[in-house]
Amino acid sequence: MNTRLRHLLGRVIIYALLSAGAVVMAFPFYWMIATSVKSPQEAQQAAPIWFPERIQPANWRTAWRLGAQGDRPWWGGFAPGRTVTLRLRVEDPDAGPLRARVPKPPAVFSDPRSESTRIRIEAANGGWEIVLENTGTQRFTTLPLVVWIPKDAGKFRAELPPDAVRSQRGFWRLEWVNVTPGLFGYLFHNYREAWHAAPFARYFFVSFFTAGTQVLGGLLIATMAAFAFARIRFPGREAVFLLFVATMMIPGEVLLIPNYILLAKLDWLDTFYALIVPWLASVFGLFLLRQFFLSLPQDLFDAARIDGASYWGMLWRIAFPLAVPGLVTYGIFAFLGAYNALLWPLIVTQSPEMRTIQVGLQAFIGEAGSDYGQLMAASTMAILPIVLGYFFAQRHFIQGIARSGIK
Amino acid sequence: MVRTYVFPGLLALAVFSGLLHLSTQFEIVRAPMGALFLAFALAGPVAAYLAARLLPAGAWTRLGLALFAAGMAAGFWIPPALDWLPLAGVFLAYAGSRARLPERDAAAFWGWVFVWPALALMLIWNIFPSFFALWISLFDRFNYIGESRFVGLLNYEILWRDPLFWRALSNTFWYVVLTVPTGILLGTVVAVLLNERIRGLGLYRTIYFLPYITALTAAAAVWQWIYHPEFGFLNWLLGTPGLDWLHTPDGIFALALAPLGIQLSGFWAGPSVAFTAIMIMTVWHFLGYNVVILLAGLQSIPAQYYEAAELDGAGWWQMQLYVTWPLLSPTTFFLAIIGLIGAFQVFTQVYVMTPTGGVLNDTLTVAMYLYNKGFRDSDFSYASALAVTMFVIILALTLVQRRVLERRVTYEH
Known part of the structure; x- marks a missing residue:
């Protein structure tokens, strides 16, 4: 009995040591992959985020739908004549209307993406719908969006989680790098950006x-x-x-x-x-x-x-x-x-x-x-x-x- | 007997004349080229004549030898693109006399034909450059830009008094002394545990080995991110927000002993925190290699030793200590040598994680200093002197290691 117990204990110790070592060995890989699907704001948190928004299947469905509305379900895009609807729930819809804008890249004179996107904000039950329509003749691969919600509106939840939330005077400023991502376009956003940033x-x-x-x-x-x-x-x-x-x-x-x-x-x-x-x-x-x-x-x-x-x-x-x-x-x-x-x-x-x-x-x-x-x-x-x-x-x-x- | 050397000799002449031709194109060696060419141009026809007397004569053999002689004699004046002419001549001569050649001559011919491509590449890219490095280290700032003159051992003298060199050398020393034994020790522990007939051996081995095959550049980028002062994972884990691992130049021994009131400085302060962080990353990266090699070594130890030890009443620890460790020593020894040579040349992870050599050069290694001197400051001579010094140090250490450790290595099973 004693020897059996000792044997069992030995086994447990062996597996515990090996597993602990394996976790240390594998962790950098997990951390690399997890970070690679994080938005900059998620990456720059004091406490680590173990499961970033972009690997959560619930968000994939939204990304898929938005991509399909914009152009293609897998890789998204914003084709001429298409309309994309992004829903946003707020605690108190009466606090005031939202504001939304397609941000221009800094220091450009004209930006067709923001100029040919018409934004309508409609009240929907329990929140707002941001309706984006491409009125131009050009297809865009991504469509960034910034939305301001009055802080009085209380808690809010966007259908597609914003990539960054910042406080700006009386408003929450929600930023999306791409609201027409498609599933892959959402999950692999950083990969696509990196791929295009260097040859x-x-x-x-x-x-x-x-x-x-x-x-x-x-x-x-x-x-x-x-x-x-x-x-x-x-x-x-x-x-x-x-x-x-x-x-x-x-x-x-x-x-x-x-x-x-x-x-x-x-x-x-x-x-x-x-x-x-x-x-x-x-x-x-x-x-x-x-x-x-x-x-x-x-x-x-x-x-x-x-x-x-x-x-x-x-x-x-x-x-x-x-x-x-x-x-x-x-x-x-x-x-x-x-x-x-x-x-x-x-x-x-x-x-x-x-x-x-x-x-x-x-x-x-x-x-x-x-x-x-x-x-x-x-x-x-x-x-x-x-x-x-x-x-x-x-x-x-x-x-x-x-x-x-x-x- | 003499005839056996005919074809190797002709091949060697043809290959060397080609190499010589190549080298003139680029004015690499400022040797009396004319004389060398004349020698080759004369040697060609003479060799062809002698070969014709020694070889069984045939029309094709004669034609081939004539081609060889003509190609060699033309040497200097034919364009380099035609350097294969003498070679083709040798092949033709061989084909012509093949039927009447004894086995030994055929072996001599084919042996050299097979070896020449590798040998020529080695001569051009390994052997000649080694001597060339030694040669240019004797010049004053040789870099093809300015004038340079022969200064003998001046570069080595400067090196001896160069504080940055000593800094780099002591850093590299700590790196070798700390990473190699740690890697082997950890590797042995993991390998021994993996060898305990466990389930999921394949999975564990896969995980432990994975870092080794990933590129150091990418791995270093990941660890740089883990070490990030503000958002790094490590600082969160240890609860040390803001600690900038890769920019902390304090020596770890000095830090460890400071609470005891012992002040250490210079070399004895030990590697900096930044460099230690890089070492940890390195051990992580190379551990899988050690594990796989040690595991193979463990599996080659015959089971009867353990059975005998068990009969003698040895416990698990005793078996590891008195059976495994000595019988594993050839493998450990091999890893120590390989690790020493590799660790002395550490560059990639240091360059990626601290591109400037760290704060106050606290992560500067010899290889990095060489890179800086050669390719940033364009001082090929000084960099070569560094390289030669490094070669001598590695060689000396390997020999010492061999003498010291080999006595304790048990080779017989």
């Missing part, structure tokens, strides 16, 4: 192209060299191999300046060459694949030899298909390394067109200032492809890492 599509392209080319080119080069080291007896093999081992001791920082100079002399700065070529040959990949080729039975190659296969044929017909697990491991590592790198792309690129996603994100951190919702949305976007890949091919990731550790 993230281009950043993603640069990152994927760089990482993809590095992986493919690196695989080709490393496979050939690894096969030669593992399976071909050629004069000078040991010496060259020693040279490769020696390069592993060189820390990356030593190479920054000379490689930068070399690229500058080649006129390759700010091009894809600069991002890709210096990283094509990887000693890590070479060692990993060599290990794989060494573990294949020699009989296989002898048989191929007798059948008249050349080394070229042996490499691609026999060794390559059998080394797929090693290739996947190296591919994942090379892709991760290229995709997540900051220092190198930061140094060799200048123009926004050549920024990788990490450099773009780093620049965005500087530019976004205090809009943490957008910042976290951008961060989420930046890690999303890798995280998705991880969930998709988790086994390969973990086995790959484990394999790199056991030599």
Whole structure:
């Protein structure tokens, strides 16, 4: 009995410790995602908001309806001739009428969005209806709105929660960044804003192209060299191999300046060459694949030899298909390394067109200032492809890492 | 016997003449280029002649060797786009004599063909630059803008007296000393717990590993937000509103010992609060890597050791202490080496969270100082001197670690 109790207690402690650790590990991700769907006012609260308005399904329904009224239910918008109705309940409707306005961006002479939106405010049972009509000929992707409610009207509840509520003399000033959001337009507001605030599509392209080319080119080069080291007896093999081992001791920082100079002399700065070529040959990949080729039975190659296969044929017909697990491991590592790198792309690129996603994100951190919702949305976007890949091919990731550790 | 070296030699000549050709285009090395070119231009035909005498003769072999000789001799005068001509000649010569070559010669040829792409890239982007870094560190502010002259070890002398360098080095030192053991220790605890045949191992492992694959840039942005002085989560959690984690330059040891009346300053004040915050983020980021490696190490320990220990009446703690820990030491050792090398080069998270190196340079690391010197101040020489110094330090530490720790590592199972 005593031992059973002790065993049980031990189990409980183990699970408690592991779970507590897991919460700490996972929390930053939750916090990032939660912040990415917060309005600036929600993000800037002294006490944290665990479930922001934008992830509450009740609000999704309203967002969907408003989006459908404005233009499209998923992504919203405000098309010509459409009318959108936003309901607002107040405790005491007799306290006085509301005021509503489509805010102009600061310092513009004419703003078609506010000029072609006609606003009517109608009394409805227990509150007000704000009816917005697009009288112009232009479609708008978003429609911001500001509403003033007299403070005498008591408590109020808007159908779509406002993104900010401020006090302004005798009024509550309610602000919406978009009253025709549609479901996705509502939930992913910060993502859409961030996406348009910086050329993230281009950043993603640069990152994927760089990482993809590095992986493919690196695989080709490393496979050939690894096969030669593992399976071909050629004069000078040991010496060259020693040279490769020696390069592993060189820390990356030593190479920054000379490689930068070399690229500058080649006129390759700010091009894809600069991002890709210096990283094509990887000693890590070479060692990993060599290990794989060494573990294949020699009989296989002898048989191929007798059948008249050349080394070229042996490499691609026999060794390559059998080394797929090693290739996947190296591919994942090379892709991760290229995709997540900051220092190198930061140094060799200048123009926004050549920024990788990490450099773009780093620049965005500087530019976004205090809009943490957008910042976290951008961060989420930046890690999303890798995280998705991880969930998709988790086994390969973990086995790959484990394999790199056991030599 | 000599014949085995014919093809590797021809390949090497062809590749090197191509590399030489490339380098002249960009005036990287101010070596007596003319003499080198003449040497290659002469060596080509001589090598082709010797090869023709050693190789089994055939029409294609002769044609290939002729192409090689012509390409090499033309060297300086043909456009770089035609550098593949000598290479093509070698391939043609090989194809022509293949049928009559012994196995060993074929192996020599293909071995070098397969190795050359990787080797050439290594020579261009790793090996040559390493020496180049050493070389430009001996100049006075070499940056292709102004005039520069050879000053010998002056940069190293300045470095020795540079307070910012010492600041960066001591910061980096604390970073290595605090993050690497913490990461390994925490990783061991988690791995041992995960190894206790628990349910939901996959889920836990997924969660613990997730930070490692996320980009440091994004992770640093998230932690910067968690550390935010006004709206940060941490300040709410700890009830310390307004505490600006990333802009507090006080050393943590000094802060911890101040209530006891002990005043610490300079190096012994320890890493600043800001830097400690960055270290916590770093441990979080890399923990999953340690866990996965240690878990693999744990799973490779044979079960019979535990069974034997159990028979001897060892408790759980004793088993961890006397069986797991020693048998896990090769893995721990590997992580310590990898961690040391990686930690010495820390840049990304520091740069994202404190782009200016913090208040009073309290988060300046060696890599960041190098970046600032090289790419902000355009002083390639000084930055290279820093890089070389860093290389020497890392190398020395790795060797020391090897000597000190390896004696305690148990390799046999």
